[in-house]
Amino acid sequence: MALDASTRELLLLAFARRRGILETLTTDAGTPEAVAEATDTDPSVAEAVTTALADRGFLERVGREYEPTNRLLGFLTKTDVRSIGSLPATLDALDAWTDHDTDPERTRVNRLGEQWARDEHAVRAAVTAAVHAAPTAERVVCLRDGPGRHASEFATRGYDATILESTARGDTVAPLLAPTEVRLEIGGYDTMPQTDLAFAVGMLARSDDDRARRWLAAAGEAAPTVVCIEPVRDRSPEGALLDVEHHLRDGGRVRPESALRSLFADVGLDCSVTALPGTEGVALVGRRVQ
Structure with missing residues (x-):
């Protein structure tokens, strides 16, 4: 080849x-x-x-x-994630594939640049799916949304939007978010604020099973509706390759639909799956089992 x-x-x-x-x-x-x-x-x-x-x-x-x-x-840039683009993060993925040593600080900033460069159509499709899943929600917490592409879209649509970030990532994006309507909070699954809707993109693919369950359990306690935008291994022709990449890059997995449903069920959440038009991702909608 x-x-x-x-x-x-x-x-x-x-x-x-x-x-x-x-x-x-x-x-x-x-x-x-x-x-x-x-x-x-x-x-x-x-x-x-x-x-x-x-x-x-x-x-x-x-x-x-x-x-x-x-x-x-x-x-060139080390601080403004809007100028980084997706290419440096693509090279980080290539480093992971070839077992090359990486710089954790550089990788963290590059991942934020990749998040900022996310396709506009994909951002809107993800937020629209979440809006349809929780039509009466007024507050949303976006988990690990970095520079806030999705949180900003929620805010534009009238939601009270909060991003829950780690300390290091939060410090990097704080200047970018300061002049916006999006609120930034630092914390993890043990400090998730109460909200109407918990939302995340790619969080499960970046997590091993134990970490994924912890996030889902916390999200289910904090919100009546949880929406995760994820790749699904058996719905994408590249699913198996993406699974290897996420495993090498993040220690996570791109799981088949049955495994994703099981993660939700393990923490007491009923799960429905909706395709996102124009993308290979799906919206996994979790609701507390009554």
Whole structure:
């Protein structure tokens, strides 16, 4: 099976990041010669990689040196998750697949950038499914929503929206959320505030069974309706591959529908499943068993 151009581009970026070439090009080196010296890379390899990065639009030639373009912006920023995009997180996933050491801090920020870059249609479809599941709800707690794409959509629709985040992720997104109507609270499944609707995207896929049950149990205690937007292994042609990726990347699983229903049942929640139009995800709607 031949590699296509997109795969080769990811491999190019992965190689350049692992060798320190990307960091060097975005800080103090603007020529292949300087890159080779700074990263202890063979000069011909440094020249080939730099040329390829320019050819793919990540660098541009300015005089005798190369400078980063907007395509490389996500590898420059360390704080504004809106500028990171999804590409750095994709490289983190590739690192997980190839058992390469990762930087936890970098991975955390990149995941937030990936969340901010989520497709607008997918965001609206997820929120719409939750609204249909709990039509009388006025308050929603979005679990681990990071920069708040979904919480902001809820707020736009008139909901009192809160994001429940970890300390490290919350500290990163707090400046972004401060001027919005979305409330940020720091905590976990043991500090979940009471609400009308608990909502999460991909939370179960990022969790092993024990952690998933803890989150679902807490959400079921905090809200009469729990909506989880998730990939389902037996509903997607890539489900088995996604399962491996989440296991390697997060210690989680992309489960078949029967296993997802069982997780809800284990914590006393009845579960219904609704497809999300235009996406491969589903809305798992949990309600307390009376």
